Amino acid sequence: MARIVLKFGGTSVGDVDRIKGVADRIERLVNEGNQVGVVVSAMAGVTNDLVKKTEAVAPLQDAAEYDTVVASGEQVTVGLLAMALEDRGIPARSWLGWQIPIHTDDAHGKARIQDVATENLEAALDRGEVLVVAGFQGMGPDGRITTLGRGGSDTSAVALAAAVQADRCDIYTDVDGVYTTDPRIVSGARKLERVTYEEMLEMASLGAKVLQTRSVGLAMNEGVRLQVLSSFEDVPGTLVCGEDEIVEQQQVSGVTYSRDEAKITLQKVADRPGVAASVFGPLADHHINVDMIVQNISEDGQSTDLTFTVGDADLDRAVQILQDQKNALGYAEIVPDRNVVKVSVLGVGMRSHAGIAQTMFRTLAEKGINVQVISTSEIAVSVLVGEDYTELALRALHHAYGLDSA
Amino acid sequence: MARIVLKFGGTSVGDVDRIKGVADRIERLVNEGNQVGVVVSAMAGVTNDLVKKTEAVAPLQDAAEYDTVVASGEQVTVGLLAMALEDRGIPARSWLGWQIPIHTDDAHGKARIQDVATENLEAALDRGEVLVVAGFQGMGPDGRITTLGRGGSDTSAVALAAAVQADRCDIYTDVDGVYTTDPRIVSGARKLERVTYEEMLEMASLGAKVLQTRSVGLAMNEGVRLQVLSSFEDVPGTLVCGEDEIVEQQQVSGVTYSRDEAKITLQKVADRPGVAASVFGPLADHHINVDMIVQNISEDGQSTDLTFTVGDADLDRAVQILQDQKNALGYAEIVPDRNVVKVSVLGVGMRSHAGIAQTMFRTLAEKGINVQVISTSEIAVSVLVGEDYTELALRALHHAYGLDSA
Secondary structure, X not given: OOEEEEEEOOHHHOOHHHHHHHHXXXXXXXXXXXXXXXXXXXXXXXXXXXXXXXXXXXXXXXXXXXXXXXXXXXXXXXXXXXXXXXXXXOOEEEXXXXXXXXXXXXXXXXXXXXXXXXXXXXXXXXXXXXXXXXXXXXXXOOOOEEEOOOOHHXXXXXXXXXXXXXXXXXXXEOOOOOEOOXXXXXXXXXXXXXXXXXXXHHHHHOOOOOOOHHHHHHHHHHOOOEEEEEOOOOOOOEEEEOHHHOOOOOOOOEEEEEOOEEEEEEEEEEOOOOHHHHHHHHHHHOOOOEEEEEEOOOOOOOEEXXXXXXXXXXXXXXXXXXXXXXXXXOOOEEEEEOOEEEEEEEOHHHHOOOOHHHHHHHHHHHOOOOOOEEEXXXXXXXXXXXXXXXXXXXXXXXXXXXXXXX | OOEEEEEEOOHHHOOHHHHHHHHHHHHHHHXXXXXXXXXXXXXXXXXXXXXXXXXXXXXXXXXXXXXXXHOHHHHHHHHHHHHHHHHOOOOEEEEOOOOOOEEXXXXXXXXXXXXXXXXXXXHHHHOOOEEEEEOOEEEOXXXXXXXXXXXXXXXXXXXXXXXXXXXXXXXXXXXXXXXXXXXXXXXXXXXXXXXXXXXXXXXXXXXXXXXXXXXXXXXXXXXXXXXXXXXXXXXXXXXXXXXXXXXXXXXXXXXXXXXXXXXXXEEEEEXXXXXXXXXXXXXXXXXXXXXXXXXXXXXXXXXXXXEEEEEHHHHHHHHHHHHHOHHHHOOOEEEEEOOXXXXXXXXXXXXXOOOHHHHHHHHHHHOOOOOOEEEEEOOEEEEEEEHHHHHHHHHHHHHHOOOOOO
């Protein structure tokens, strides 16, 4: 007997038949003698519809009311799934965030879980009930409904698994695991049997959208064994686990990319101390994240070019802010560019293997791909290249690191 | 300055524009210096959609899960309306049943309100906030969501008005008041300026579907002044109030009808003590309400005919139960009849005026309408007639009691 937490996303509970399918899957686990907790999202499309209604009613949305509205989607799904289980004779009951309660901070729309109370949940498990838990939602300090941001149901599932000390947490989704790269672009992409928390975290933050970043961080901190599985095919998925559980570590585990990047170059910025602070200070004040930064070597000792990237959605605002400060910053020209992509290679094996970056640059050079900006972390190397080169770069790097399937 | 509770039904908040319209109406009341609480239903059609989903998922529905699902509709409306108010600069916040809390019993699907906690509500009113309260829902003794049954938002509004001692409770709906009879049938039907709680209660239980019966009973007990108004036209509605507030009381205030009736005749039942009990006992055991009853005078001293009415929806079950008991009851024949209608005249003036029933029977006789069964209460006389005579009977009675508009 094991204690298992499952999570099903919106597509997996997208209609009445799929909800019944989820109930079938749970029935099998219960009949095998397992204790089961299940976290569900809103039915596919529901959250988007609700968000549209809030936008139509009030351009300036009250964040607490927004949460009250959008959290209703998960409430419907838990009720329906608990019903479907009861109908099969499986004891079950729905749990909303405030009923458990799942305590969060008061950052409506992107709240963070602070604590999951276990008393009600343990009592229900002792009674032999399946826990049917609404994802994406919690209760703030003032007793109001909060939501955890897009993808928040992954975090709900990991938090539930940690709270009830589940043996594992299975995330059912519309992909069947974590791949070495995007299989829609690279036909030789392989599904990874296992991947470390650290790699998964880098993948999530570098653009692979399998799991919410925060859920992976929480799983790592709490030691929750995460599995990513397909809702629609009965095939093995990918286990996200600690480094010690992975016997033979590759140097590079995957190649990711993110098109959600834009580049800004400030030409002929004065080359003196404090310039970087005066450029990035105003952007930070406006909550614009700057990712990669490169400063060219000054040719004349007087001025230099400063290049950096921001999220695609922030580009126009960032340019406006910097134009407003043109006199203070004293640059000659501002050059924005949306046609860029960030390509990254990553793997915990990098820590012990030299030459990973070298291989990357050589491979790209051989294909005639110009590297515009470079950044590195402990387990990843990223480059910014022209967006047109996305597929070419991915295929070349995937091959160069020996990741192609046989 | 007054303290006012408003209630808007599903049609009145049926889309984003109508929700904005409701916000406009509240804005005017707030700008006039009033304290406002508003109770809203789910947007038109939403509750029916949710009910259909529950039926598709599980034929045997768990009532607590049913409530969890269907209560989500009101949650969306309160969030949207509170947002629309905030967007206009009017302080407001949404309140779900469990947040107030509105305590109910545990009869899921038809729960009764036991108590409305006032601490949160009074504090919010003191802060100058509009209370935006989800109708139809409360919280059971075990902390789960309950719903109050169809039309339950009327009861929510009256309970809120009683709890915060509102000066009045305005029920906005898709009709513009209470009429002397159904204006779709009798062109001379008049809107009543005022009607007593007792009359409104009789009207509701006799088939007029303006307000949920339970809400009228609660308003009577708590002395809440109820007003029924149109959401779509700015015209005076009908005030439901105590008898002392009505200066010149008519003998008859209205003529109602209900097609939701079916007649059963048991022919040649033994005419001895205890027969009625042995007929109606099994029906009561199966929760079938019997309304009107008439027993003919025995012709031979041995046997008699017993006629009574049940709800249309219960007819088949009632006939089945009585057929199963045929030997025990010893009747000759059972004759069911769906083609009947109950027509009633009512008014608190009946208490002090004789001859009301007399006028009714004479009027019907003059039109050649055969009265099959008669029943009376303190302020109403009802007759069962053939369904084909519905319109004829209503028009004749409306005219006979001088109710036609000039």
